[in-house]
Amino acid sequence: MEIEDRVKAVLAKVLDNGITAEEIGPEADLVEQYGLDSLQTITFLLAIEDEFDLELDYPQLQLDDLRSVRQFSGFVARLAAPVQ
Numbered sequence: 001m002e003i004e005d006r007v008k009a010v011l012a013k014v015l016d017n018g019i020t021a022e023e024i025g026p027e028a029d030l031v032e033q034y035g036l037d038s039l040q041t042i043t044f045l046l047a048i049e050d051e052f053d054l055e056l057d058y059p060q061l062q063l064d065d066l067r068s069v070r071q072f073s074g075f076v077a078r079l080a081a082p083v084q
Helices: 003-015 038-052 069-080
Strands: none
Touching (some): 003 038
């Protein structure tokens, strides 16, 4: 499963409102379209850390990184990339 699909699956689980991962668009605004509130955002970020077994770089995380699944997946991909 690709990173974007895994991020969608985590988001659907956090939203817990009946929306499926397949229904989540890659460019949709996480806050405006899906109503992700501050508590859900924290839950989502912690669940992403568990899903990808990584620690998010919160000082580097910008609000724009959370604008869409695709942008956030790019952020996660940079962290999950093996260090050379």
